[in-house]
Amino acid sequence: MSMTFIQHTELTSTQASITFSSIPNTFTDLYLVLSFRSTEGFTGSNAQMSFNGSSSGYSTRLLYGTGSGAASATGGSTIINWSPTTSGGGSTANTFGNASIYIPNYTSSNAKSVSIDAVAENNATASRQDINAGLWNNSAAISSISFTWEQSTNFAIGSSATLYGITRGSTPGVTVS
Amino acid sequence: MSEVITKLVVDCESGTQTVVPLTPEELAEREAMAAQAEADRQAREAEEQAKADAKASAQAKLTALGLTEAEIAALLK
Numbered sequence: 005m006s007m008t009f010i011q012h013t014e015l016t017s018t019q020a021s022i023t024f025s026s027i028p029n030t031f032t033d034l035y036l037v038l039s040f041r042s043t044e045g046f047t048g049s050n051a052q053m054s055f056n057g058s059s060s061g062y063s064t065r066l067l068y069g070t071g072s073g074a075a076s077a078t079g080g081s082t083i084i085n086w087s088p089t090t091s092g093g094g095s096t097a098n099t100f101g102n103a104s105i106y107i108p109n110y111t112s113s114n115a116k117s118v119s120i121d122a123v124a125e126n127n128a129t130a131s132r133q134d135i136n137a138g139l140w141n142n143s144a145a146i147s148s149i150s151f152t153w154e155q156s157t158n159f160a161i162g163s164s165a166t167l168y169g170i171t172r173g174s175t176p177g178v179t180v181s
Numbered sequence: 182m183s184e185v186i187t188k189l190v191v192d193c194e195s196g197t198q199t200v201v202p203l204t205p206e207e208l209a210e211r212e213a214m215a216a217q218a219e220a221d222r223q224a225r226e227a228e229e230q231a232k233a234d235a236k237a238s239a240q241a242k243l244t245a246l247g248l249t250e251a252e253i254a255a256l257l258k
Contacts, residue, residue, distance in 0.1 A: 011193050019189045020203055020211065026194035156215035
């Protein structure tokens with residue numbers, strides 16, 4: 005298999021949303037590496053993701069640890085969201101929540117699965133970490149991915165997102181380009 | 182002057198990154214989402230509080246029946 009850099013962005017001003025558009029359909033899978041912080045004052049903001057501007061057909065199930073316990077939850081149908089990542093005034097200054105997201109077979113005409121592994125960086129006992137299994141029940145190939153916040157806050161300066169394309173291979177080994 | 186809320190669009194084909202002001206429809210949707218998120222948060226907190234209250238009430242009743250703390254803890258596992 006090979007892993008190809010597609011695009012990267014790091015914010016120099018606050019933004020309500022970040023969208024990767026015109027995603028090429030030439031790869032097998034997509035992989036996202038995110039470093040997000042919101043501008044609101046809570047310790048946890050729910051980052052969320054949608055495909056092709058769609059607001060239907062989603063489902064998620066997540067397992068999370070809070071620092072003092074563990075639990076599970078079910079997400080809604082209008083968008084995929086994950087743990088309260090890190091945020092403004094409530095979190096340790098200059099920390100960002102991280103997430104890696106894998107989307108296999110993103111051009112398939114079948115439902116698309118999504119795997120999210122996320123952690124909220126915060127220098128305190130309470131700091132959430134989740135794994136999240138998601139699904140988008142839609143036959144369209146994923147051509148755009150948008151990130152927003154459930155609480156409609158903004159992405160803080162320094163938030164970044166990187167998109168990679170994964171291509172399957174017939175020989176062993178991994179090539180990163 | 183009110184703050185202009187913008188979004189960033191990264192075009193993966195051309196590599197261009199464009200900052201675009203939200204449309205009135207997007208602003209309205211954003212406000213509705215914020216209201217819904219706040220309502221959901223309050224509902225979650227109320228549910229968690231109700232569970233905690235019920236647990237505390239059950240523990241008090243078990244204590245009144247004469248159960249020890251160890252016995253109550255064993256029941257709640």
